[in-house]
Amino acid sequence: MEYESVLKEIGGFGRVQKAIFLALSFTSFKAVLDLELMVLTLHESKFRCAQQNSSDYVAQNYSEHCRISRLVGDDTNFTLINETCTKFDYQHGDVISKSMVEEYNLVCDRKHYATGMMSVFFLGCALGMLFGTLGDKIGRKKILIVCGVTDLITTILPAYMPTAETQIFARFLKGFPAAVYYQGLLIMEEMTEEKHRAVLGNLYWLFWCVGYMFSGVVVYIFKEWDKIQLFSTVFCLNYIVIFIVVPESPRWLVLKGRVEEAVDVLKRIAKWNGIKWEHKVSKVKALDVEEEPTGNILDLVTYPEMRMKSIVIFFNLAMFAMCYFGLSTDTTFITTNIVLNVLLNGAVEIPSSFIGWLGSDRYGRKYTTVIITVLSGFCLIAVPIVPTGGVYNIVKAVVAMVGKCLLTTGYCIADVWAAEIFPTSVRNNGLFLATTLAMLSNIVAPVINTLSDVATFLPGLIFGITSIVSALSLLLLPETKGLPLPETVPSSEGLVRGRERQWAIETFSRERAQSLLDDDDMEAVNSQRTIKQKPMEETTIA
Known part of the structure; x- marks a missing residue:
């Protein structure tokens, strides 16, 4: 019996999964709020x-x-x-009456402190992502708890730092809870029926867009950086909901051999979804799943196909992150009004979730991501080249917003795609190592933005070319649309570019494969007669 079938029986995306989705998605709201409030309160006034x-x-x-x-x-x-x-x-403007720049005199020969605060924040995020890899060993829920408590402490801490040096240290610590919103994405992937993953994976970031825009509202209302910082602790209350509502991933429990605990979690989900499922518990207990040795980072490079896929994913998420956060930390990317800039930046990302969902669901992950990311690269190159003044300002703003929207769409799909490529036994290790490298690449993003002092077109040129190159490398990856999640690294070796359909037939039961493939696909696969018949394991976690 397959795990996907169990999810369907208990309500593949019932009301409890919807409640969990809302609670976990709110972590992305809090994450971008922290970032953008730091960026805005570091804005340099005259x-x-x-x-x-x-x-x-x-x-x-x-x-x-x-x-x-x-x-x-x-x-x-x-x-x-x-x-x-x-x-x-x-000179105090209408937006911020007291910024961190004024508090610590971060101008002239101390200007590098402001850039340093953003860079060490991303360094802290990278180390926090490394901590997230422990989710494969200790469980997804424990990572959420540790990150939630840490986030509360490190959100309060910066408001009371007396010097720029101690503020840099506080910002470094503030990056550690970053693993929480990626851990939430993983849990949603593992608790939701396959056909809902594309929409949830992309809509998960809708709260990120809202948080992005809301940061401008917070700054406009409170105006002083320390009050702004303390206000953001209000959103830590969401962790109380997460600790109560979100269970451990039943898929992870099964793979660890803790079937009884998995049964309890599945029973609770079924009950909350209003489904009488008790008589089907025996089916889950009958799952003959060997206790998997916890995957480790070496598994990602030991097998040739997994190694190639890992390298491409690592490179692309790093490049996506560097370009995205490079634009996000530029307070004048679209307009010189910093509040309007952050509102527009957040607003243009809202369509990205829907575009990513519709595009990846209809046309697949691969070609949707490649095409829109290449287009975003050309937009980013064009933004600094467009002249300023008159109607050109409108053209410049439109090109910038389109480029940011497309880049964000590609980033959304890439996160979901990566989670679908990494097998369950190493999914945490793979995804969190990828995001760790991505956060490390973010360290240079604020530095690249400072190159505009040398030549205004340099940041856009670097971000644009990087987007195009990374997008083309994605052509090496397999398409995962409509496929179950791979379970182990050895079983995922056959999931390669051009053989996705054959892999589904070879790895999963024929009944399951027929539910995934249409008649033409099945006929094509059968006619090739290249599929080796082998006894199917009676139980497979898909």
């Missing part, structure tokens, strides 16, 4: 040297000044001496 209040100094307008001229001598015999500014006056 400033000038505070020394100008003395009559000895030459007056300055509000603009970027790191040095000031001082008059030395009397009215008839004087000289001008350039001095380095040590104190600054800031």
Whole structure:
């Protein structure tokens, strides 16, 4: 008996799965809120040297000044001496009345502290993702609990840091709970019937888009960075719901040989879905699943096909992340108004979830991702080339929004696609190692944005070319649309480009394969007569 059949019997996407989906999706709302609030409160407003209040100094307008001229001598015999500014006056705008830049004087020779805060945040995210790989050993639910508690502590901590150095350390710690929203995606993949995964995997990030836009609203209302930081702790209340509602993944429990616990979880899900399932418990207990040795990172490189697929996934998620977060940390990517910029950036990502769902569900993961990511690359290259002024500003904004929407769509599908390619025994290891490398690539994203000081077109050129190259490499991966999740690394070796349908026939029961393939596919596979007949295991976790 197959695991997918059990999910269908208890309600493949019943009301309990919907409640779990909402609770877990909210973690992505909180994650992007933390990132964008940091980016917005690090926005640099106009400033000038505070020394100008003395009559000895030459007056300055509000603009970027790191040095000031001082008059030395009397009215008839004087000289001008350039001095380095040590104190600054800031021009408060309508959006933020007190930013972290003002709090810690992160301008001039201290400007690198602001870039450093964002970079170490992503470093913390990378280490947090490594922690997420323990989910294959200790369970998905335990990772959620640890990340939830850590997120609450590290959300409060930055508001009370006295210096820029301690703030950098706090931002580093703030990155650790990043594993929580990817862990949530994994649990949803493993608790939901196969036919719903594409839509859920893409709609999972809808809350991310809402959180993106909401960060602008929070900044506009509270205006001071420390109050903004403390307000964001309110959204940690969602973890209480997660701890109560979200169970351990029954698929993981079965693979660990803990069938009795899996049965209890499945019974609760069936009960909450209003399905009388007790008489079918014996079927789950009859699953003859050997206790799998927990997968490890070496499994990803030991087998040739798994090694190739892993390398392509690692490279692509890293490039997606670098480009995406490079644009997300640029407060003037679409418009110079930072609140309007973040609202538009978040708004253009809302269609990406639906485009990703419809495209991947109808045309498959592979070609949908490749085409839209290549198009996004050309848009990103074009944005800095479009002239400014008049109607060109509208053209520039439209091209930027289209590019960001397409890039986000590709990123959404790639996450779901990767989770479907990695077998269950190493899914946590594979996906979290990929996201760890992605977070490490994010460290350079804020640095790439600073290259605009050298030439305005450089960041867009780098992000655009990277998107195109990474998209083309995706052609090496197999299509996973309509296929069950592979269970182990050896069984996934046959899942390669061009042989997806044959793999379904060879690996799963014929009845199951017929439910996946249409008549033409079945006839084509049968006519090839290349499928080796081998005894099927009586129980397979699909």
